[in-house]
Amino acid sequence: MTAGLEISGISKAFDGERALEDVALTVPAGSVTGLMGPNGSGKSVLVDIITGQTRPDAGRVQLLTEGDRQEIGGLPAETIAGLGVARCWADVRLLGMASVLDEVLVGAYTLRQASILGSMLGLGAARRDQRESLENCRQLLNLVGLGARTQSRPDALSHGERARVGIARALASDPGLLILDGPANGLAAEEVALLTDLILGLKAAGVTVLLAERNMKMIADCCDSVVVLNAGRRIAAGSPADCFATAAVQRAYFGATAAGIAAC
Amino acid sequence: MMEWLTDLSANLATPLGLTAAMALLAMSVRCLWAVGVPSVAGVACGALAGYLAANMLQAGLSVAWALLAGGLAGFWFGLVLAWGAARLPPAWQGLASLALLGLVLPLARLLPDWTGGREGLALDSTPPALWSFIALALGLLLAARLEGSWFGRAAIALRQDAAVAAGLGIQRPAILGLAYGFAGLLGGWGGVALVLTRGAVAPGMFSTSLGLLALAAALLGGAYHWLGPWLGAMLIVLPSALVLDEGSAIQDFAVALVVLALVIFLPRGLLDPRDSSRRAARARHRQRSAVPAMAPVDDRPRRRRSSGGPHRSRLDAAIKRRGGGPA
Numbered sequence: 001m002t003a004g005l006e007i008s009g010i011s012k013a014f015d016g017e018r019a020l021e022d023v024a025l026t027v028p029a030g031s032v033t034g035l036m037g038p039n040g041s042g043k044s045v046l047v048d049i050i051t052g053q054t055r056p057d058a059g060r061v062q063l064l065t066e067g068d069r070q071e072i073g074g075l076p077a078e079t080i081a082g083l084g085v086a087r088c089w090a091d092v093r094l095l096g097m098a099s100v101l102d103e104v105l106v107g108a109y110t111l112r113q114a115s116i117l118g119s120m121l122g123l124g125a126a127r128r129d130q131r132e133s134l135e136n137c138r139q140l141l142n143l144v145g146l147g148a149r150t151q152s153r154p155d156a157l158s159h160g161e162r163a164r165v166g167i168a169r170a171l172a173s174d175p176g177l178l179i180l181d182g183p184a185n186g187l188a189a190e191e192v193a194l195l196t197d198l199i200l201g202l203k204a205a206g207v208t209v210l211l212a213e214r215n216m217k218m219i220a221d222c223c224d225s226v227v228v229l230n231a232g233r234r235i236a237a238g239s240p241a242d243c244f245a246t247a248a249v250q251r252a253y254f255g256a257t258a259a260g261i262a263a264c
Numbered sequence: 265m266m267e268w269l270t271d272l273s274a275n276l277a278t279p280l281g282l283t284a285a286m287a288l289l290a291m292s293v294r295c296l297w298a299v300g301v302p303s304v305a306g307v308a309c310g311a312l313a314g315y316l317a318a319n320m321l322q323a324g325l326s327v328a329w330a331l332l333a334g335g336l337a338g339f340w341f342g343l344v345l346a347w348g349a350a351r352l353p354p355a356w357q358g359l360a361s362l363a364l365l366g367l368v369l370p371l372a373r374l375l376p377d378w379t380g381g382r383e384g385l386a387l388d389s390t391p392p393a394l395w396s397f398i399a400l401a402l403g404l405l406l407a408a409r410l411e412g413s414w415f416g417r418a419a420i421a422l423r424q425d426a427a428v429a430a431g432l433g434i435q436r437p438a439i440l441g442l443a444y445g446f447a448g449l450l451g452g453w454g455g456v457a458l459v460l461t462r463g464a465v466a467p468g469m470f471s472t473s474l475g476l477l478a479l480a481a482a483l484l485g486g487a488y489h490w491l492g493p494w495l496g497a498m499l500i501v502l503p504s505a506l507v508l509d510e511g512s513a514i515q516d517f518a519v520a521l522v523v524l525a526l527v528i529f530l531p532r533g534l535l536d537p538r539d540s541s542r543r544a545a546r547a548r549h550r551q552r553s554a555v556p557a558m559a560p561v562d563d564r565p566r567r568r569r570s571s572g573g574p575h576r577s578r579l580d581a582a583i584k585r586r587g588g589g590p591a
């Protein structure tokens with residue numbers, strides 16, 4: 001089930017240090033929305049708040065599913081994941097499973113139907129569940145271009161491949177909302193292009209994506225709309241082209257406006 | 265010849281029974297290790313199950329009933345322990361389990377009607393070692409089944425990165441509770457097997473030394489592989505049971521030395537799934553080098569996952585349109 005997201009008035013401070021202040025963001029269902037900003041702007045903190053890893057000091061986080069609106073701000077991470085919100089981490093954080101396939105299979109945890117007793121006794125339903133999960137995860141690995149690496153060890157993969165395993169793992173839960181936190185971090189240009197293709201493929205498939213990223217080209221190529229943060233505050237929102245043209249965004253990224261740079 | 269075989273099997277029955285019991289106790293340690301908890305709580309469950317089994321056998325019930333009741337009592341006690349341990353960090357759970365084992369001896373003395381006090385309880389006759397092997401077979405089957413199940417994967421996720429596990433929807437209390445329950449079940453069977461092999465139960469049997477022995481067996485064999493504890497028990501307990509006196513100072517010294525050496529030099533034990541997958545990867549690499557490289561083509565018909573949401577079919581369609589991904 002595709003889901004949207006509405007965030008308003010989110011504030012968060014760590015030991016008195018402001019990380020976010022009165023941030024608002026809307027992610028329409030079925031869209032790719034960018035969350036942009038330079039290092040330390042508060043993107044990952046906001047992602048942590050949406051996914052329940054961090055509690056906000058103030059504000060609302062609402063999940064929108066088929067006309068229903070559910071407050072998820074402050075809920076435990078596992079509960080939010082169970083509602084169909086999946087995320088990828090900026091530093092990938094694979095789990096050291098024996099194979100790439102196992103790494104993706106663990107992402108299907110919320111979809112399991114077999115009971116623990118059924119799994120222990122190897123009952124038909126548990127075997128069917130396992131078979132379907134395996135097939136689904138193989139398809140997802142094909143989707144991210146790692147169909148030939150299902151039995152490889154995760155630590156034998158390149159950083160870009162590991163990032164794609166992380167995306168496949170998040171997709172394994174069949175999420176209504178997929179949050180990608182810094183997926184292009186440390187990737188070469190070709191790998192970023194590959195990732196961009198993948199996100200556009202997900203968009204075509206109707207998956208709602210929130211892309212927290214500082215790579216402006218990737219944001220421009222993938223996103224329908226974007227919200228820009230700087231030092232914990234929202235400084236711009238709108239289409240990527242409009243936001244990039246904003247003086248505040250240019251100053252946040254380049255320390256000067258485009259006109260100022262041209263004048264130099 | 266027959267006489268020699270009979271003598272041999274009679275001489276081996278006790279060492280093999282002890283090995284089976286220790287393998288089950290080591291499996292209980294591994295069960296909690298799987299979720300990142302270095303605890304010997306399963307051995308405490310084994311003490312409860314052992315005393316229960318001894319009482320049942322003294323009351324004239326069959327070994328099968330004692331085994332069943334011991335396993336269930338261990339499972340139940342494991343769940344109770346999980347309820348108390350869930351709020352503690354893993355290292356503190358380990359310390360708490362040592363304290364728990366320390367309670368067995370004084371408790372046994374305080375409840376002489378049920379435990380036989382300082383002397384313990386002696387069985388009228390020692391049951392055949394076959395029962396210990398049956399318990400071990402059941403334990404190995406359980407461990408193998410759990411390894412490839414959603415529980416096994418969730419346990420690894422929890423051990424490796426609790427924050428990521430939570431982000432994947434894995435509920436820590438549920439997985440921790442199941443891990444304690446299964447550790448109790450395996451420890452319970454181990455405790456019953458120990459009582460059956462010894463033909464008696466005494467307070468000193470379930471001491472911290474036994475916990476250390478179970479930990480050593482799990483570490484030596486490989487706490488990351490379901491067969492590891494069994495292999496470790498075979499290597500640690502069988503030779504010492506055949507050659508040395510029970511509970512000798514040399515055995516205790518050797519076990520402590522083995523644990524120390526393992527923690528330093530071979531923390532993942534002899535059976536390591538990572539090694540086997542490395543070997544498989546090397547074999548695949550050699551195979552690929554031997555034949556001309558070909559682009560992988562996945563032309564298998566794709567099935568729609570029944571539990572998938574409405575966008576799953578659109579995702580599948582997108583996969584097909586894209587010819588199996590960007591590779």
